[in-house]
Amino acid sequence: MSFENDIERQPLYVRLALLIVGWATAGVLLYLLSTFLPAAVLATIGVAAWVVVKLDRGSRSNESLASVLCTTTCFLTCVCAVALRVTGYHWHNDVLVRLIFVGVCLGAGLILLDRRADA
DSSP: OOHHHHHHTSOHHHHHHHHHHHHHHHHHHHHHHHHHSOHHHHHHHHHHHHHHHHHHTTOOOSOOHHHHHHHHHHHHHHHHHHHHHHHOSOTTHHHHHHHHHHHHHHHHHHHHHHHHHHO
């Protein structure tokens, strides 16, 4: 018996709770990491994650939990991007840029998780 079979037998709310806890933990860790990494490294990671998100757009065949959470994450990332664009230069720009970075990375991670589950 494998670990994957145990997860598939769990009720939907348990799988969703585990996914949200992992998503939130990864988000906090990415945000903390973004405060210490140089801008060139952040830009490289951000561009790679953006490419994964852009290449996947519209190619989802199922509505898994990771797919729904990815759509929500990408929507919230777009809200942060619009807020950054509308507000101009203020003290919170650094926070918004970090949140956009985290959102793009989480979206790419959820896409890869969803693709791995499809395979």
